[in-house]
Amino acid sequence: MTRTAAVPLADGRLTISEVASRAGVSANAVRYYERYRVITAERTKGNARRFTVDAICRIRLAVAAQRVGLSLAESAEILSEIPPMSPDLDLWTAAGQRLIDAGQARIAELAAVVDEYRNLGFLRS
Numbered sequence: 383m384t385r386t387a388a389v390p391l392a393d394g395r396l397t398i399s400e401v402a403s404r405a406g407v408s409a410n411a412v413r414y415y416e417r418y419r420v421i422t423a424e425r426t427k428g429n430a431r432r433f434t435v436d437a438i439c440r441i442r443l444a445v446a447a448q449r450v451g452l453s454l455a456e457s458a459e460i461l462s463e464i465p466p467m468s469p470d471l472d473l474w475t476a477a478g479q480r481l482i483d484a485g486q487a488r489i490a491e492l493a494a495v496v497d498e499y500r501n502l503g504f505l506r507s
Contacts, residue, residue, distance in 0.1 A: 395424065395432035405441040412441065418454040420444045420461055434467050443477060450485035 401421075402409045415421050416431070421440050423431035444457040452460075460480050464473045498504050 394435070396435060396437065398423075398431050398433070401433045401437050401441070405438045405445075407441060407445065412437075415441050415444060415454070419458045420454060422466070436464075436467050439474070440464075443481065447481050447484070450481065451488045452481070452484050456484075 396404075398409050398412050402412045405412070407415075412421070412433075416423055421433060421437040423433050423437075426432055440461050443461065444454065447457040447460070448454070460477050464470070464477060468474070
């Protein structure tokens with residue numbers, strides 16, 4: 383069976399399933415990211431969620447941030463500095479740099495722990 387790409391609605395807003403599919407997460411995960419203010423949705427008259435296309439990028443960044451140990455609150459803080467639908471590449475680059483910095487800090491912390499174990503320092507404390 384061949385899947386076709388989801389097409390945004392006429393108003394340019396995406397459904398929860400379209401965001402989930404394009405971001406590579408479940409619909410429940412989309413709701414979770416919304417609850418933690420990583421993304422925001424507008425509601426239709428029928429109370430259905432509708433997202434702007436940048437929700438996909440925001441979720442992808444939050445997923446990457448979680449992989450390096452950032453909390454959703456930290457992800458939401460980073461992303462709050464980027465206005466909805468911002469085409470400003472510098473803002474997105476800065477958010478990505480914060481993710482890189484956090485990842486490098488996490489690597490340094492883990493390397494210190496490994497060194498402590500390697501030298502049995504944890505037994506001497």
